[in-house]
Amino acid sequence: NPTAFLLDEPLSNLDAELRISTRAELAALHERLSATMVYVTHDQIEAMTLADRIVVLRAGRIEQIGTPLDLYNHPANLFVAGFIGAPRMNLLPVKLAPGGTGRSSLTLDGSAGFEIDGNVSAANGDVTLGLRPHHVGLADAGKGDIAASVALVEALGSETIVHAKISSGRTMLAVVAGQCSVASGDTVDLKFDTSHLHLFDNTGLRIAVS
The missing domain is CATH 3.40.50.300 (P-loop containing nucleotide triphosphate hydrolases)
Known part of the structure; x- marks a missing residue:
């Protein structure tokens, strides 16, 4: 015993x-x-x-x-x-700046940008954005947060893992429920669920959003 x-x-x-x-x-x-x-x-x-x-x-x-x-x-x-997590979290360098009232602005890949609710308790500048693949979806052209080119599609039946390259050459993963018709070489828009977004400062520590 x-x-x-x-x-x-x-x-x-x-x-x-x-x-x-x-x-x-x-x-x-x-x-x-x-x-x-x-x-x-x-x-x-x-x-x-x-x-x-x-x-x-x-x-x-x-x-x-x-x-x-x-x-x-x-x-x-x-x-x-x-x-922690599989597939692993997407991690991308972004620029952080004040946004509208009670909001913060994030710019990634040099030009694509969006705002999130909350004030970020850290100095503005270079930070790392984290977003799990299950919180990245596919959107119609022009209706997503960033354009990407599909590099690989893993069809698992119950879900589909899409490997997509953005203009910087970095690969982002999106996990789509069920089966989808995208194929390697297609151009897609990626849509972020910003309610599940993570931010990290230049030392790698988590940044609080309030």
């Missing part, structure tokens, strides 16, 4: 189907025993589905501690933002 279990990437050598079923058994075991389990993994899904609390480590240093959804919704810095 151990008081704690130490597991170091226990599922890493299993095939995909067995990994899913064993992950579910581990979750059920943890609930039944009510014992502490310290679980080391690089797998995003394992961390998000099994953990009560996640400790993100980099080179032996703790970057952030919190519940899975805390880390997913409020990453403390660029490393956590890029590490």
Whole structure:
């Protein structure tokens, strides 16, 4: 009757189907025993589905501690933002400036820009915009936030992952529910859900928007 279990990437050598079923058994075991389990993994899904609390480590240093959804919704810095979530978060350099009353202005890719609600509690200038692929959609020409060229389409059936290059040459990922008819070489407009936008300062720390 151990008081704690130490597991170091226990599922890493299993095939995909067995990994899913064993992950579910581990979750059920943890609930039944009510014992502490310290679980080391690089797998995003394992961390998000099994953990009560996640400790993100980099080179032996703790970057952030919190519940899975805390880390997913409020990453403390660029490393956590890029590490938690699959596909990984889109991270783009942008210019930050005051906007209209109670708003802030963001300019990306040299010319495309939009405003967001809230005042940003940081110095204006160069910052990093973070937006998860599930919060980037496809829009009709001229009705999106930025134009892009489709480089790759991953059709998964239940959803479609679109890899699109903007004019700076950077690739953005958009996850579209269901199936869509875009193909490599198509020109599309990307539409951002700014209610889920993240901003990071030039040291990589999260910027609060109030």
